[in-house]
Amino acid sequence: MSKAMSWLRRSRVLVGAYGVIYACVLALMPCPGFAFDAQRSQADQVVHFGILPIGSAAESRKQWQPLLDDLATQLGHPVSAISVSSYAGLSSAIGDQRVDIAFLSGRLAIEAVLKQRMGVVAQFVRTDGALGNVGMLVVRGDGPIRSVADLLASPGRWRYARGEPLSVTGYVAPEAEVFAPRGLNSDTFFASVHIGNHQNNMLAVVNKEVDIATSNNPDLDLFTRNFPREASQLKVIWRSTTIPCGVLVIREGMPEPLRSQLITFMREYGKGSDAAAASERAKLALVPDLAGFDAADSRVLKPFVDMEYTLLRLQAKNGRWVSEQARDTRLHQIESQYLQTLAALQP
Structure with a gap:
């Protein structure tokens, strides 16, 4: 039995997709948000950096910490990493005004822009030059499901592990490209539906606790590095269309010149040709597939x-x-x- 089994012992939650849909991000409209306290001394300003979890929250924080240390040195302000175990947790932190700048994916970013008074300032650049990531459905390589056709041929038979409703690759993409076009709803198609992060869901497949799970290429790559034996037992039976990379969002009302300095640092980090830039690129490489950030605005969220x-x-x-x-x-x-x-x- 896998040493990681203890990670999977938690309550299993069955979620109704239609309840999720009515609360979906497209229905979100702007509301009054938080503005920085103008009375606070900028010298004492702590910059709170929210991190979308890839793998575990602790692992994500460790990956980003060298970059954040450089950011603190450059700004002359302490930088605090906020890395949580779920998409909903990060969204809650942003809504509770505990995040000043964050790395987010599609649904979270849209919610932050429309409802939580954040704005897109940069987009994730992949090391391989690809324009985005792909969502996946994974099964055991020695299991009975060999293809999407096998999956769809037996409604009510399989156990499904997927991401949270805010996850594009964990929920939206497979729902939009596999199930909904066939008039199906994953929450009623499967015998059971379990909600978790990509890493735990893939471990559940390996340990035969579920039959199929959602994932994406960055999380599968990280899973392969961390659990090579378990990863060798997985088989990808479906890949989505390309999903644009994540973005950096920054809170509206952040005081100048701190705001401009923060944006400039993130956009230029690792892009020089000297030894310092080479060191920065090595720190960027600690985050799966990250080569840097290019300037962008909220229009990149349209896909x-x-x-x-x-x-x-x-x-x-x-x-x-x-x-x-x-x-x-x-x-x-x-x-x-x-x-x-x-x-x-x-x-």
Whole structure:
């Protein structure tokens, strides 16, 4: 039995996807947010850096710490890392005004921009030059599921482990590209649905606690480095279309010149040609697939909005409604929310 089994002993939660959808990020509208306390001395300002967990929270913090140490030195301000174990935990930290700048993926970033008064300032650049990541469905290589066709042929048979509703690769992508186009909903298609991070879900597949799990290429690469024996037992049966890389968001109202200094540091880190830049690139490489950050604004979030919009429309069209009028009303609402969201992402 795997030494990592103890990581998996927790309550299993069955989540209704339709309850999630009605709370989805496309319905989020701007609300009053936090502004920095103008009375605080900038010399005493602690910069709180939120980190989207890849692997465990502790591991993510360790990966980012050398970069954050350089950031603290450059700014002349202490930098505190906020790395939590879940997407929802990071979203809550941002909403509670405990995060000043953060590395986020699509749904979290959209929520931060639309509801939590954050703005996109840069986008993650991969070491391989790819424009984004891909979501995956993984199974045991020696198991009965050999393909998506095998998976779909037996509704109600398999046990599924997926990510939180805020996870693009852990929930939105497979739902939008595998299940919803076929009129299916993963929360009713499977015998059971368990919610967890990618690492624990893949361990659950290896240990035969579930039959199939969601993942993505950065998390699978990290899993392979940390658990090579377990990773060798996995097989990828589906890959999503390319999903844009994560982004850096910064809180509106952050005082100058600290805000500009912070943005400049992140955008320029590791991009020189001298020995210092080479050292910076080595520190960037500690974070899976990270080569640096390029300037960007909130418009880079449009592909995530489009994917969410597609999923909502498919689920509305294939859902059970008391009347065609009720269905059409829902479709009109989705369309209206989509257009409002796109408008809100304009700089």
